[in-house]
Amino acid sequence: MIKANLQLSKSDFKLEASFSVPGRGVTAVFGPSGCGKTTLLRAIAGLEPEVTGSLSVNTEQWLGANTRRPVEERRVGVVFQNPSLFPHLTVEENLLYGRKRLSKVTKPIELNKLIASLEIENLLRRYPEGLSGGEKQRVALGRALLAEPKLLLMDEPLSALDLSSREKLMLLLEKFLQEIDIPVFYVTHSSEEVARLADNLVLLANGLVTDHGSIADVLGEVDGELSRSDTAFSVIEGQIATTQLPGLISVDCGAGIVLQLPDSTSMPGIRYQPGSDVRLRIRARDVSLCLEKPQRSSILNILPAVIAQLAAEPYNGSRVVKLDMAGKQLLSKISEYSVQQLGLKKGQSVFAQIKSAALI
Amino acid sequence: MLSQPDIAALLITLKLAGTTTIILLLLGTPLAWWLATTRSRVRNAIEAVIALPLVLPPTVLGFYLLLAFSPDGPIGATTSALGLPSMAFSFWGLVLGSAIYSLPFVVQPLQNSFTSLGRMPLEVAATLGAGPLDRFISVVLPLSKMGYLTAAVLGFAHTLGEFGVVLMIGGNIPGETQVLSIAIYDHVEALEYSQAHWLAAGLLLSSFLVLLMIYSANRRFHLMKIT
Incomplete structure:
Protein backbone atom coordinates (compact mmCIF):
# COMPACT_ATOMS: atom_id res chain seq x y z
CA MET A 1 0.00 0.00 0.00
CA GLY A 220 -18.22 4.72 -11.54
CA GLU A 221 -19.10 7.10 -8.74
CA VAL A 222 -22.10 8.88 -10.17
CA ASP A 223 -22.01 11.63 -7.56
CA GLY A 224 -18.25 12.08 -7.68
CA GLU A 225 -16.39 15.12 -8.88
CA LEU A 226 -15.27 13.39 -12.04
CA SER A 227 -18.75 12.26 -13.03
CA ARG A 228 -20.02 15.79 -12.63
CA SER A 229 -17.28 17.23 -14.77
CA ASP A 230 -17.34 17.42 -18.55
CA THR A 231 -14.66 14.80 -18.79
CA ALA A 232 -16.73 12.01 -17.17
CA PHE A 233 -15.96 8.78 -18.96
CA SER A 234 -15.96 4.98 -18.67
CA VAL A 235 -13.32 2.50 -19.61
CA ILE A 236 -14.22 -0.84 -21.17
CA GLU A 237 -11.66 -3.48 -21.90
CA GLY A 238 -11.85 -5.88 -24.78
CA GLN A 239 -10.05 -7.56 -27.61
CA ILE A 240 -9.91 -6.85 -31.30
CA ALA A 241 -12.42 -9.28 -32.80
CA THR A 242 -11.42 -11.76 -35.47
CA THR A 243 -14.26 -10.91 -37.81
CA GLN A 244 -14.40 -7.34 -38.98
CA LEU A 245 -16.96 -5.37 -40.93
CA PRO A 246 -15.70 -3.24 -43.81
CA GLY A 247 -14.41 0.14 -42.64
CA LEU A 248 -14.97 -0.74 -39.01
CA ILE A 249 -13.00 -2.11 -36.12
CA SER A 250 -14.87 -4.56 -33.94
CA VAL A 251 -13.97 -4.91 -30.31
CA ASP A 252 -15.19 -7.94 -28.43
CA CYS A 253 -15.75 -6.94 -24.81
CA GLY A 254 -16.95 -10.34 -23.71
CA ALA A 255 -20.43 -11.39 -22.55
CA GLY A 256 -21.72 -10.91 -26.08
CA ILE A 257 -20.89 -7.21 -26.20
CA VAL A 258 -19.22 -6.21 -29.45
CA LEU A 259 -18.55 -2.56 -30.11
CA GLN A 260 -17.98 -1.19 -33.60
CA LEU A 261 -15.74 1.77 -34.27
CA PRO A 262 -14.91 3.58 -37.47
CA ASP A 263 -11.47 2.51 -38.62
CA SER A 264 -9.69 5.84 -38.42
CA THR A 265 -6.39 4.40 -37.43
CA SER A 266 -3.36 6.23 -38.63
CA MET A 267 -1.05 3.40 -37.75
CA PRO A 268 -2.64 0.22 -39.10
CA GLY A 269 -1.20 -3.06 -38.04
CA ILE A 270 0.45 -1.82 -34.88
CA ARG A 271 -2.26 -2.28 -32.34
CA TYR A 272 -5.15 -3.73 -34.26
CA GLN A 273 -4.03 -7.30 -34.62
CA PRO A 274 -7.02 -9.57 -34.00
CA GLY A 275 -6.95 -10.80 -30.45
CA SER A 276 -4.85 -7.97 -29.05
CA ASP A 277 -6.04 -6.38 -25.81
CA VAL A 278 -7.42 -2.87 -26.06
CA ARG A 279 -9.18 -0.38 -23.85
CA LEU A 280 -12.03 1.80 -24.95
CA ARG A 281 -12.75 5.19 -23.47
CA ILE A 282 -16.35 6.22 -23.74
CA ARG A 283 -17.36 9.71 -22.68
CA ALA A 284 -20.49 9.83 -20.58
CA ARG A 285 -21.90 12.62 -22.73
CA ASP A 286 -21.62 10.38 -25.81
CA VAL A 287 -23.97 7.79 -24.33
CA SER A 288 -27.71 8.36 -24.66
CA LEU A 289 -30.58 6.16 -23.51
CA CYS A 290 -33.73 4.80 -25.21
CA LEU A 291 -36.50 2.74 -23.75
CA GLU A 292 -37.01 0.84 -26.99
CA LYS A 293 -34.42 -0.33 -29.42
CA PRO A 294 -34.19 2.26 -32.19
CA GLN A 295 -34.39 0.90 -35.72
CA ARG A 296 -32.41 2.10 -38.71
CA SER A 297 -30.14 4.36 -36.68
CA SER A 298 -26.81 5.73 -37.83
CA ILE A 299 -25.47 4.99 -34.42
CA LEU A 300 -23.37 1.86 -34.61
CA ASN A 301 -23.54 0.68 -31.05
CA ILE A 302 -26.92 0.18 -29.45
CA LEU A 303 -26.73 -2.23 -26.57
CA PRO A 304 -29.16 -3.45 -23.94
CA ALA A 305 -28.31 -2.33 -20.43
CA VAL A 306 -29.81 -2.08 -16.97
CA ILE A 307 -29.75 1.12 -14.93
CA ALA A 308 -27.52 0.34 -11.97
CA GLN A 309 -27.60 3.74 -10.32
CA LEU A 310 -28.74 7.30 -10.86
CA ALA A 311 -26.91 10.28 -9.47
CA ALA A 312 -28.65 11.43 -6.30
CA GLU A 313 -29.38 14.80 -7.81
CA PRO A 314 -28.93 16.60 -11.10
CA TYR A 315 -25.92 18.82 -11.58
CA ASN A 316 -26.01 21.73 -14.02
CA GLY A 317 -29.19 20.33 -15.57
CA SER A 318 -27.72 16.91 -16.28
CA ARG A 319 -27.73 13.65 -14.43
CA VAL A 320 -25.20 10.85 -14.56
CA VAL A 321 -26.61 7.36 -14.94
CA LYS A 322 -24.55 4.27 -14.30
CA LEU A 323 -25.45 1.35 -16.55
CA ASP A 324 -24.71 -2.30 -16.25
CA MET A 325 -24.08 -4.08 -19.54
CA ALA A 326 -23.64 -7.75 -18.67
CA GLY A 327 -21.25 -6.83 -15.90
CA LYS A 328 -19.53 -3.98 -17.75
CA GLN A 329 -19.95 -0.56 -16.30
CA LEU A 330 -20.91 2.37 -18.51
CA LEU A 331 -21.69 5.97 -17.61
CA SER A 332 -24.23 8.05 -19.42
CA LYS A 333 -24.84 11.74 -18.94
CA ILE A 334 -28.26 12.90 -20.02
CA SER A 335 -30.42 15.91 -19.31
CA GLU A 336 -32.52 15.94 -16.20
CA TYR A 337 -35.51 16.68 -18.45
CA SER A 338 -35.02 13.35 -20.23
CA VAL A 339 -34.65 11.50 -16.94
CA GLN A 340 -38.07 12.82 -15.90
CA GLN A 341 -39.68 12.35 -19.32
CA LEU A 342 -38.57 8.74 -19.63
CA GLY A 343 -39.17 8.08 -15.95
CA LEU A 344 -35.81 6.41 -15.54
CA LYS A 345 -35.38 4.34 -12.40
CA LYS A 346 -32.85 2.02 -10.92
CA GLY A 347 -33.20 -1.54 -12.24
CA GLN A 348 -34.92 -0.44 -15.43
CA SER A 349 -33.92 -2.03 -18.75
CA VAL A 350 -32.88 0.44 -21.43
CA PHE A 351 -30.89 0.62 -24.61
CA ALA A 352 -27.63 2.53 -24.50
CA GLN A 353 -26.70 4.33 -27.70
CA ILE A 354 -22.97 4.92 -27.82
CA LYS A 355 -22.42 7.76 -30.22
CA SER A 356 -18.68 7.38 -30.27
CA ALA A 357 -16.02 5.44 -28.50
CA ALA A 358 -12.31 5.92 -28.69
CA LEU A 359 -10.00 3.02 -29.06
CA ILE A 360 -7.13 3.88 -26.81
CA MET B 1 64.08 45.53 -22.27
CA LEU B 2 63.12 44.50 -18.77
CA SER B 3 65.48 45.28 -15.95
CA GLN B 4 66.10 42.97 -13.00
CA PRO B 5 63.69 44.82 -10.68
CA ASP B 6 61.09 44.86 -13.46
CA ILE B 7 61.28 41.08 -13.78
CA ALA B 8 61.02 40.77 -10.01
CA ALA B 9 57.93 43.01 -10.08
CA LEU B 10 56.42 40.89 -12.84
CA LEU B 11 57.00 37.66 -10.90
CA ILE B 12 55.58 39.13 -7.70
CA THR B 13 52.56 40.37 -9.60
CA LEU B 14 51.91 36.94 -11.13
CA LYS B 15 52.41 35.22 -7.77
CA LEU B 16 50.11 37.70 -6.06
CA ALA B 17 47.40 37.35 -8.71
CA GLY B 18 47.67 33.57 -8.77
CA THR B 19 47.58 33.17 -4.99
CA THR B 20 44.70 35.60 -4.68
CA THR B 21 42.71 33.85 -7.41
CA ILE B 22 43.11 30.41 -5.85
CA ILE B 23 42.13 31.70 -2.41
CA LEU B 24 39.16 33.56 -3.86
CA LEU B 25 37.90 30.53 -5.82
CA LEU B 26 38.07 28.41 -2.66
CA LEU B 27 36.33 30.97 -0.45
CA GLY B 28 34.09 32.33 -3.19
CA THR B 29 32.51 28.96 -4.01
CA PRO B 30 30.65 28.42 -0.71
CA LEU B 31 29.90 32.13 -0.45
CA ALA B 32 28.47 32.32 -3.98
CA TRP B 33 26.54 29.09 -3.44
CA TRP B 34 25.01 30.46 -0.27
CA LEU B 35 24.08 33.71 -2.02
CA ALA B 36 22.56 31.81 -4.94
CA THR B 37 20.42 29.52 -2.81
CA THR B 38 19.58 31.31 0.43
CA ARG B 39 16.30 32.99 1.19
CA SER B 40 17.83 34.76 4.17
CA ARG B 41 17.10 38.44 4.61
CA VAL B 42 20.72 39.31 5.29
CA ARG B 43 21.58 38.25 1.74
CA ASN B 44 21.12 41.75 0.34
CA ALA B 45 23.40 43.22 2.97
CA ILE B 46 26.10 40.62 2.28
CA GLU B 47 25.82 41.21 -1.45
CA ALA B 48 26.24 44.94 -0.92
CA VAL B 49 29.33 44.41 1.22
CA ILE B 50 30.88 42.13 -1.40
CA ALA B 51 30.18 44.68 -4.12
CA LEU B 52 31.74 47.57 -2.14
CA PRO B 53 35.20 47.29 -3.79
CA LEU B 54 33.49 47.94 -7.12
CA VAL B 55 32.59 51.47 -6.10
CA LEU B 56 35.04 52.44 -3.35
CA PRO B 57 38.31 54.15 -4.26
CA PRO B 58 41.01 51.53 -3.61
CA THR B 59 42.78 54.01 -1.38
CA VAL B 60 39.85 53.89 1.06
CA LEU B 61 40.17 50.14 1.32
CA GLY B 62 43.96 50.42 1.61
CA PHE B 63 43.67 53.07 4.31
CA TYR B 64 41.44 50.96 6.53
CA LEU B 65 43.54 47.85 5.93
CA LEU B 66 46.63 49.79 6.94
CA LEU B 67 44.90 50.84 10.16
CA ALA B 68 43.85 47.24 10.78
CA PHE B 69 47.41 46.02 10.20
CA SER B 70 48.87 48.52 12.70
CA PRO B 71 49.92 47.04 16.06
CA ASP B 72 46.75 48.48 17.66
CA GLY B 73 44.46 47.38 14.84
CA PRO B 74 42.45 44.13 14.99
CA ILE B 75 44.60 42.28 12.45
CA GLY B 76 47.89 43.64 13.74
CA ALA B 77 47.00 42.81 17.35
CA THR B 78 46.05 39.26 16.32
CA THR B 79 49.24 38.63 14.34
CA SER B 80 51.48 39.96 17.09
CA ALA B 81 49.62 37.94 19.73
CA LEU B 82 50.24 34.84 17.61
CA GLY B 83 53.88 35.78 17.22
CA LEU B 84 53.52 36.33 13.47
CA PRO B 85 55.19 39.15 11.56
CA SER B 86 53.09 42.21 10.79
CA MET B 87 51.11 42.05 7.57
CA ALA B 88 51.75 45.65 6.65
CA PHE B 89 54.30 46.00 3.83
CA SER B 90 54.40 42.22 3.36
CA PHE B 91 53.40 39.89 0.54
CA TRP B 92 50.62 38.26 2.58
CA GLY B 93 49.28 41.67 3.46
CA LEU B 94 48.99 42.29 -0.26
CA VAL B 95 47.23 38.94 -0.72
CA LEU B 96 44.65 39.87 1.90
CA GLY B 97 44.14 43.32 0.38
CA SER B 98 43.86 41.89 -3.14
CA ALA B 99 41.44 39.21 -2.02
CA ILE B 100 39.08 41.82 -0.60
CA TYR B 101 39.60 44.10 -3.58
CA SER B 102 38.90 41.36 -6.17
CA LEU B 103 36.20 39.50 -4.21
CA PRO B 104 33.23 40.75 -6.28
CA PHE B 105 34.98 39.79 -9.52
CA VAL B 106 35.05 36.17 -8.40
CA VAL B 107 31.86 35.86 -6.37
CA GLN B 108 29.51 37.51 -8.85
CA PRO B 109 30.26 35.30 -11.88
CA LEU B 110 30.04 32.22 -9.68
CA GLN B 111 26.78 33.36 -8.14
CA ASN B 112 25.28 34.11 -11.57
CA SER B 113 26.39 30.75 -12.83
CA PHE B 114 24.87 28.90 -9.87
CA THR B 115 21.64 30.89 -10.11
CA SER B 116 21.22 30.20 -13.81
CA LEU B 117 21.51 26.46 -13.20
CA GLY B 118 18.15 26.50 -11.48
CA ARG B 119 17.04 23.81 -9.07
CA MET B 120 16.07 21.29 -11.73
CA PRO B 121 19.40 19.50 -12.31
CA LEU B 122 19.98 19.31 -8.57
CA GLU B 123 16.55 17.85 -7.92
CA VAL B 124 17.03 15.29 -10.65
CA ALA B 125 20.39 14.30 -9.18
CA ALA B 126 18.83 13.98 -5.72
CA THR B 127 16.10 11.67 -6.96
CA LEU B 128 18.82 9.55 -8.53
CA GLY B 129 20.46 9.05 -5.16
CA ALA B 130 23.12 11.77 -5.11
CA GLY B 131 23.72 13.45 -1.73
CA PRO B 132 24.44 17.19 -1.39
CA LEU B 133 28.22 17.09 -1.90
CA ASP B 134 27.91 14.49 -4.66
CA ARG B 135 25.36 16.73 -6.40
CA PHE B 136 27.70 19.69 -6.19
CA ILE B 137 30.66 17.80 -7.61
CA SER B 138 28.88 15.78 -10.26
CA VAL B 139 26.38 18.37 -11.47
CA VAL B 140 27.05 21.91 -10.28
CA LEU B 141 30.79 22.05 -10.93
CA PRO B 142 30.75 20.68 -14.48
CA LEU B 143 27.76 22.82 -15.40
CA SER B 144 29.46 25.92 -13.95
CA LYS B 145 32.70 25.57 -15.90
CA MET B 146 32.11 28.84 -17.68
CA GLY B 147 31.36 30.63 -14.42
CA TYR B 148 34.61 29.36 -12.91
CA LEU B 149 36.63 30.34 -15.96
CA THR B 150 35.15 33.83 -15.92
CA ALA B 151 35.64 34.17 -12.17
CA ALA B 152 39.25 33.00 -12.33
CA VAL B 153 40.18 35.21 -15.25
CA LEU B 154 38.45 38.30 -13.89
CA GLY B 155 39.89 37.77 -10.41
CA PHE B 156 43.38 37.27 -11.81
CA ALA B 157 43.22 40.16 -14.25
CA HIS B 158 41.75 42.53 -11.72
CA THR B 159 44.49 41.72 -9.23
CA LEU B 160 47.10 42.28 -11.93
CA GLY B 161 45.90 45.81 -12.38
CA GLU B 162 45.53 46.81 -8.77
CA PHE B 163 47.35 49.95 -7.72
CA GLY B 164 45.74 51.93 -4.96
CA VAL B 165 45.47 49.20 -2.36
CA VAL B 166 49.02 48.03 -2.97
CA LEU B 167 50.31 51.55 -2.77
CA MET B 168 48.68 52.03 0.64
CA ILE B 169 49.62 48.73 2.28
CA GLY B 170 52.53 47.39 0.22
CA GLY B 171 55.18 49.97 0.75
CA ASN B 172 56.69 49.48 -2.74
CA ILE B 173 59.60 47.28 -1.58
CA PRO B 174 61.39 46.01 -4.72
CA GLY B 175 61.55 42.22 -4.81
CA GLU B 176 58.97 41.91 -2.07
CA THR B 177 55.90 44.07 -2.52
CA GLN B 178 56.62 46.03 -5.65
CA VAL B 179 54.10 45.00 -8.30
CA LEU B 180 53.91 45.88 -12.00
CA SER B 181 51.50 48.77 -11.79
CA ILE B 182 53.68 50.49 -9.22
CA ALA B 183 56.84 49.74 -11.17
CA ILE B 184 55.26 51.48 -14.15
CA TYR B 185 54.42 54.46 -11.97
CA ASP B 186 57.99 54.64 -10.72
CA HIS B 187 59.35 54.51 -14.26
CA VAL B 188 57.09 57.35 -15.32
CA GLU B 189 58.09 59.39 -12.28
CA ALA B 190 61.72 58.87 -13.24
CA LEU B 191 60.92 59.75 -16.89
CA GLU B 192 61.99 56.26 -18.04
CA TYR B 193 59.28 56.10 -20.67
CA SER B 194 60.65 53.23 -22.71
CA GLN B 195 60.73 50.91 -19.68
CA ALA B 196 57.26 52.08 -18.71
CA HIS B 197 56.16 51.24 -22.25
CA TRP B 198 57.46 47.69 -22.08
CA LEU B 199 55.51 47.00 -18.91
CA ALA B 200 52.40 48.97 -19.79
CA ALA B 201 52.03 47.64 -23.32
CA GLY B 202 52.69 44.11 -22.09
CA LEU B 203 49.97 44.45 -19.47
CA LEU B 204 47.57 45.95 -22.01
CA LEU B 205 48.14 43.17 -24.52
CA SER B 206 47.93 40.32 -22.03
CA SER B 207 44.73 41.75 -20.50
CA PHE B 208 43.19 41.99 -23.96
CA LEU B 209 44.14 38.41 -24.80
CA VAL B 210 42.69 37.12 -21.55
CA LEU B 211 39.39 38.91 -22.10
CA LEU B 212 39.27 37.75 -25.71
CA MET B 213 39.65 34.21 -24.44
CA ILE B 214 36.72 34.57 -22.04
CA TYR B 215 34.44 36.07 -24.61
CA SER B 216 35.14 33.44 -27.25
CA ALA B 217 34.81 30.64 -24.71
CA ASN B 218 31.60 32.19 -23.47
CA ARG B 219 30.13 32.03 -26.96
CA ARG B 220 31.16 28.43 -27.36
CA PHE B 221 29.67 27.38 -24.02
CA HIS B 222 26.60 29.47 -24.51
CA LEU B 223 24.60 26.68 -26.12
CA MET B 224 25.30 24.33 -23.27
CA LYS B 225 22.20 24.96 -21.22
CA ILE B 226 20.26 22.34 -19.33
CA THR B 227 18.13 20.48 -21.81
Missing part, protein backbone atom coordinates in the same frame (compact mmCIF):
# COMPACT_ATOMS: atom_id res chain seq x y z
CA ILE A 2 0.98 3.58 -0.52
CA LYS A 3 -0.56 5.69 2.21
CA ALA A 4 -0.31 9.45 2.13
CA ASN A 5 -1.57 12.19 4.36
CA LEU A 6 0.26 15.27 3.21
CA GLN A 7 -0.24 18.93 4.00
CA LEU A 8 1.53 21.86 2.48
CA SER A 9 0.77 25.56 2.74
CA LYS A 10 2.26 28.01 0.32
CA SER A 11 1.41 31.67 0.09
CA ASP A 12 -1.29 31.21 -2.54
CA PHE A 13 -1.90 27.49 -2.44
CA LYS A 14 -2.83 24.75 -0.01
CA LEU A 15 -2.37 21.03 -0.53
CA GLU A 16 -4.38 18.56 1.55
CA ALA A 17 -3.80 15.11 0.16
CA SER A 18 -5.01 12.08 2.02
CA PHE A 19 -5.33 8.80 0.16
CA SER A 20 -4.19 5.22 -0.02
CA VAL A 21 -3.72 3.17 -3.16
CA PRO A 22 -2.33 -0.31 -3.81
CA GLY A 23 1.45 -0.52 -3.81
CA ARG A 24 1.56 -1.75 -7.35
CA GLY A 25 0.25 -0.79 -10.75
CA VAL A 26 -0.22 2.65 -12.23
CA THR A 27 -1.96 5.30 -10.17
CA ALA A 28 -3.04 8.29 -12.19
CA VAL A 29 -3.17 11.64 -10.39
CA PHE A 30 -5.84 13.40 -12.35
CA GLY A 31 -7.23 16.90 -12.22
CA PRO A 32 -7.36 20.22 -14.05
CA SER A 33 -4.32 22.42 -14.51
CA GLY A 34 -3.28 24.23 -11.36
CA CYS A 35 -4.99 21.82 -8.97
CA GLY A 36 -1.72 20.83 -7.32
CA LYS A 37 -0.86 17.60 -9.11
CA THR A 38 2.76 18.49 -9.62
CA THR A 39 3.06 19.75 -6.06
CA LEU A 40 1.65 16.46 -4.79
CA LEU A 41 4.18 14.55 -6.85
CA ARG A 42 7.02 16.74 -5.59
CA ALA A 43 5.82 16.23 -2.02
CA ILE A 44 5.90 12.46 -2.51
CA ALA A 45 9.38 12.66 -4.00
CA GLY A 46 10.58 14.72 -1.03
CA LEU A 47 11.28 17.83 -3.10
CA GLU A 48 8.98 20.04 -1.03
CA PRO A 49 10.79 20.58 2.27
CA GLU A 50 7.84 22.23 4.02
CA VAL A 51 5.40 19.38 3.60
CA THR A 52 4.07 17.80 6.79
CA GLY A 53 2.03 14.70 7.56
CA SER A 54 2.83 11.10 6.81
CA LEU A 55 3.78 9.01 3.84
CA SER A 56 4.54 5.33 3.62
CA VAL A 57 5.41 3.39 0.51
CA ASN A 58 4.86 -0.32 0.96
CA THR A 59 6.97 -1.20 4.02
CA GLU A 60 8.92 2.03 4.23
CA GLN A 61 8.05 5.15 6.16
CA TRP A 62 9.19 8.17 4.13
CA LEU A 63 7.55 10.86 6.20
CA GLY A 64 6.15 10.79 9.70
CA ALA A 65 6.09 12.65 12.98
CA ASN A 66 9.78 11.95 13.58
CA THR A 67 10.98 10.84 10.17
CA ARG A 68 11.76 12.75 7.06
CA ARG A 69 13.73 10.69 4.63
CA PRO A 70 15.83 12.87 2.32
CA VAL A 71 15.13 12.67 -1.41
CA GLU A 72 18.37 10.88 -2.21
CA GLU A 73 17.48 8.06 0.19
CA ARG A 74 13.92 7.55 -0.99
CA ARG A 75 14.88 5.79 -4.18
CA VAL A 76 12.16 7.48 -6.14
CA GLY A 77 12.46 7.70 -9.89
CA VAL A 78 11.10 10.90 -11.38
CA VAL A 79 10.35 11.70 -15.00
CA PHE A 80 9.70 15.42 -15.10
CA GLN A 81 7.40 17.27 -17.45
CA ASN A 82 10.30 18.88 -19.24
CA PRO A 83 13.13 16.57 -20.14
CA SER A 84 15.82 16.97 -17.54
CA LEU A 85 18.88 15.19 -18.83
CA PHE A 86 22.27 16.39 -17.65
CA PRO A 87 23.70 18.33 -20.60
CA HIS A 88 27.30 17.63 -19.67
CA LEU A 89 26.86 13.85 -19.78
CA THR A 90 26.30 11.55 -22.73
CA VAL A 91 23.09 9.57 -22.98
CA GLU A 92 24.87 6.54 -21.61
CA GLU A 93 26.34 8.48 -18.69
CA ASN A 94 22.91 9.94 -18.01
CA LEU A 95 21.41 6.46 -17.98
CA LEU A 96 23.96 5.21 -15.48
CA TYR A 97 24.00 8.27 -13.19
CA GLY A 98 21.58 6.81 -10.65
CA ARG A 99 22.60 3.19 -11.09
CA LYS A 100 26.23 4.01 -10.24
CA ARG A 101 25.03 5.42 -6.94
CA LEU A 102 23.18 2.31 -5.81
CA SER A 103 24.90 0.66 -2.89
CA LYS A 104 24.19 -2.63 -4.57
CA VAL A 105 22.31 -3.61 -7.67
CA THR A 106 19.64 -5.97 -6.45
CA LYS A 107 17.37 -6.27 -9.43
CA PRO A 108 19.51 -7.17 -12.39
CA ILE A 109 17.62 -5.04 -14.89
CA GLU A 110 19.27 -5.98 -18.09
CA LEU A 111 20.77 -2.80 -19.39
CA ASN A 112 20.78 -3.86 -23.00
CA LYS A 113 17.25 -5.12 -22.87
CA LEU A 114 15.99 -1.89 -21.36
CA ILE A 115 17.91 0.21 -23.86
CA ALA A 116 16.48 -1.86 -26.67
CA SER A 117 12.90 -1.65 -25.47
CA LEU A 118 13.24 2.12 -25.06
CA GLU A 119 14.68 2.26 -28.58
CA ILE A 120 17.63 4.40 -27.58
CA GLU A 121 20.50 2.10 -28.53
CA ASN A 122 21.67 4.46 -31.28
CA LEU A 123 21.83 7.45 -28.97
CA LEU A 124 24.17 6.22 -26.27
CA ARG A 125 27.25 8.18 -27.30
CA ARG A 126 25.39 11.38 -28.06
CA TYR A 127 24.85 14.38 -25.81
CA PRO A 128 21.29 15.38 -24.92
CA GLU A 129 21.51 18.65 -26.84
CA GLY A 130 20.64 17.17 -30.22
CA LEU A 131 17.95 14.71 -29.13
CA SER A 132 14.26 15.14 -29.87
CA GLY A 133 11.80 15.63 -27.01
CA GLY A 134 10.57 12.05 -27.26
CA GLU A 135 14.10 10.67 -27.22
CA LYS A 136 14.97 12.76 -24.18
CA GLN A 137 11.94 11.50 -22.28
CA ARG A 138 12.75 7.90 -23.10
CA VAL A 139 16.30 8.38 -21.84
CA ALA A 140 14.94 10.07 -18.70
CA LEU A 141 12.61 7.11 -18.13
CA GLY A 142 15.47 4.66 -18.59
CA ARG A 143 17.67 6.65 -16.25
CA ALA A 144 15.00 6.61 -13.54
CA LEU A 145 14.33 2.88 -13.94
CA LEU A 146 17.99 1.86 -13.89
CA ALA A 147 18.32 3.41 -10.43
CA GLU A 148 15.89 0.70 -9.26
CA PRO A 149 13.29 3.02 -7.79
CA LYS A 150 10.80 1.86 -5.19
CA LEU A 151 8.30 4.24 -6.73
CA LEU A 152 8.26 5.83 -10.16
CA LEU A 153 6.79 9.31 -10.48
CA MET A 154 5.88 10.72 -13.87
CA ASP A 155 4.78 14.33 -14.21
CA GLU A 156 2.89 14.76 -17.47
CA PRO A 157 5.77 13.19 -19.38
CA LEU A 158 3.98 13.56 -22.71
CA SER A 159 2.83 17.14 -22.46
CA ALA A 160 5.98 18.75 -23.87
CA LEU A 161 5.98 16.47 -26.92
CA ASP A 162 4.48 16.91 -30.35
CA LEU A 163 1.56 14.74 -31.36
CA SER A 164 3.39 11.96 -33.15
CA SER A 165 6.15 11.46 -30.58
CA ARG A 166 3.47 11.61 -27.90
CA GLU A 167 1.61 8.72 -29.49
CA LYS A 168 4.82 6.78 -29.90
CA LEU A 169 5.86 7.21 -26.28
CA MET A 170 2.32 6.43 -25.16
CA LEU A 171 2.38 3.09 -26.95
CA LEU A 172 5.67 2.35 -25.27
CA LEU A 173 4.41 3.36 -21.84
CA GLU A 174 1.30 1.21 -22.15
CA LYS A 175 3.44 -1.85 -22.65
CA PHE A 176 6.19 -0.80 -20.31
CA LEU A 177 4.39 0.33 -17.20
CA GLN A 178 2.45 -2.92 -17.02
CA GLU A 179 5.62 -4.98 -17.29
CA ILE A 180 7.74 -3.32 -14.64
CA ASP A 181 7.06 -4.39 -11.10
CA ILE A 182 7.30 -0.89 -9.64
CA PRO A 183 4.38 1.23 -8.49
CA VAL A 184 3.90 4.27 -10.68
CA PHE A 185 2.30 7.63 -9.98
CA TYR A 186 1.36 9.28 -13.22
CA VAL A 187 0.26 12.91 -13.19
CA THR A 188 -1.94 13.99 -16.06
CA HIS A 189 -4.84 16.19 -17.01
CA SER A 190 -5.69 14.02 -20.00
CA SER A 191 -8.56 11.58 -19.56
CA GLU A 192 -7.20 9.60 -22.48
CA GLU A 193 -3.94 8.97 -20.67
CA VAL A 194 -5.86 7.94 -17.55
CA ALA A 195 -7.99 5.54 -19.51
CA ARG A 196 -5.04 4.02 -21.28
CA LEU A 197 -2.59 3.68 -18.43
CA ALA A 198 -4.19 3.78 -15.02
CA ASP A 199 -5.19 1.01 -12.67
CA ASN A 200 -5.90 3.38 -9.80
CA LEU A 201 -6.98 6.95 -9.69
CA VAL A 202 -6.41 9.86 -7.32
CA LEU A 203 -8.61 12.83 -8.15
CA LEU A 204 -7.34 16.25 -7.21
CA ALA A 205 -9.18 19.57 -7.24
CA ASN A 206 -7.91 22.82 -5.73
CA GLY A 207 -5.22 21.01 -3.79
CA LEU A 208 -7.69 18.58 -2.25
CA VAL A 209 -7.98 14.86 -2.95
CA THR A 210 -11.64 14.45 -3.81
CA ASP A 211 -11.61 10.75 -4.56
CA HIS A 212 -9.25 7.81 -4.79
CA GLY A 213 -9.41 4.11 -5.49
CA SER A 214 -9.42 1.67 -8.36
CA ILE A 215 -10.19 3.21 -11.71
CA ALA A 216 -13.53 1.39 -12.02
CA ASP A 217 -14.65 2.50 -8.57
CA VAL A 218 -13.66 6.12 -9.01
CA LEU A 219 -14.99 6.42 -12.54
